[in-house]
Amino acid sequence: MPVLVMKFGGTSVANLDRIRRAAKRVGVEVAKGYDVIVIVSAMSGKTNELVGWVNETSPLFDAREYDAVVSSGENVTAGLMALTLQEMDVPARSWQGWQVPVKTTSAHSQARIEDISPDNITAKFNEGMRVAVVAGFQGISPEGRITTLGRGGSDTTAVAFAAAFGAERCDIYTDVDGVYTTDPRVSAKARKLDKIAFEEMLELASLGAKVLQTRSVELAMRYKVRLRVLSSFEEQSDEAGTLVCDEEEIMESNVVAGVAFSRDEAKMTLISVADRPGIASIIFGCLSDAGVNVDMIVQNISEEGRTDMTFSLPTDQVGRAEKALGELKSSGGLNFSDLDTELDVAKVSVVGIGMRSQSGVAAKMFKVLSDEGINIKVITTSEIKISVLIDRKYMELAVQALHDAFELEKAA
Incomplete structure (x- = not known):
């Protein structure tokens, strides 16, 4: 089966109704014949709550325990998403970073992914699992401790999985319906782009556009992972959202993209x-x-x-x-x-x-x-x-x- 990676941000899984909506989108892709890897963030606001608890408990906290606490938000979402898919009769299970494993550096709260082994998930796909729901934002250090990847880490997780599994595409579901020529809140004339080159997206992300995290775009450009930015809250078609791709895929573009x-x-x-x-x-x-x-x-x-x-x-x-x-x-x-x-x-x-x-x-x-x-x-x-x-x-x-x-x- 071809592999598709789908990433859902915090607003897309903010409550059980939104998790159900996201699960239906996953079910549509499974019906098309994909094996799907779903990367989930913590439910909206949950990570900030967990960080607050850590700071209140221990202002000079042990960074290893900080990661153990803060990474738990994604674990909850992954389990709930897997359960929801199972209720839809879609063979699914949840995976935490250490179970994959997602191997990272030891820099707690700012770890970088060093390797993702596809063997364990691939074996389960071969046994009939259709969806692997992976907790984003987390991995395991050489010392065997849970690590987190820093702000926007779930985007980076999704792109890294797409690269490791040779996925056909990586779909990033968020609260906007694509990449715009500028922030629509500033210019009413802002237009959604159908396609944008990796380099343009990397510059826009680093310069303040908050649609994608910079590290995820860097990774996508390095491994030629085609990214699609979509809204979780609108009806989808195959042409929906914005495709972030290699420059060669774009026939004509304006001199200035954004x-x-x-x-x-x-x-x-x-x-x-x-x-x-x-x-x-x-x-x-x-x-x-x-x-x-x-x-x-x-x-x-x-x-x-x-x-x-x-x-x-x-x-x-x-x-x-x-x-x-x-x-x-x-x-x-x-x-x-x-x-x-x-x-x-x-x-x-x-x-x-x-x-x-x-x-x-x-x-x-x-x-x-x-x-x-x-x-x-x-x-x-x-x-x-x-x-x-x-x-x-x-x-x-x-x-x-x-x-x-x-x-x-x-x-x-």
Whole structure:
């Protein structure tokens, strides 16, 4: 039998009625002749509740026990889904990560998948099981302890299973009906994409689009796993949702596929830093050690051997960055005159594989923002994206103006 992977997020399995609805979708695929691997998240809100219990019990918790508690939400969903399928006369059973096994690193709460052995599940398929319901987000460490994969770990689990089993496709069921050219809540003209290339989806995910978790898209691109993003709450057809696939599968596409944004950005500038070899390594090594995720980086022109270094980071990491750089300065490891922080900025990006072969996208983007009176603070580019940092109050205006200028409401 061909294998299909179906992943259901927390909102899709939030209660027993939604689990029944999801199980019916699985039953349809079984009737088509698939052996199905279902990856489930914890019921909506359950993981946060479990994390809260751990923090209340032990503020300085043992990370191994944290994973043992937090992973239990997926176990409950997997068991309930298997029971529901059995009531529908579909041969199904639940699997926890260690039973598969899903082998991971030992980095508790942020483990990475190292190997998935298909042998145990394949043997059960050969014995007549039609659906393996696997608890997402979890695995087992070399030491034999339960691990969890971090935020969005069930998406990563689903793609990893699709790769390990050579699945025909990996369907991700969520509370949206696909990938849009931008957030429909910001632009009413946002259009659902029928197809999007892996690279475009990876950029959009990393730039703030929350439809798919970045690690899952990276994995799909590496192993050429075709992903389909679908709504759990709408009637489905074979053409429903958005297919995330290899660039070669897309016949025609717009130069720009989408506009992404992130409102929770901050800008920091180290003023008057020595302009010498190794200074960037010192600055960003210090920030990395402090767990700060730096994104856009700009170094100003040097003057009399001094320069300014500007970078962006998530707003919730500003305190950590200020503390780390302050300690570095006081220890004599770095000399700068001042540290300027802006908390009211946002990042807006245009993304598209068509930018590789067509010039003028940057010029058009900057002209659009200029016409709207929006000042650009920082610019970074890659082969298929251009990102700018602007005042947060202009973020929605910028997204709408760019969406209109690049005519993203129209199909290619």
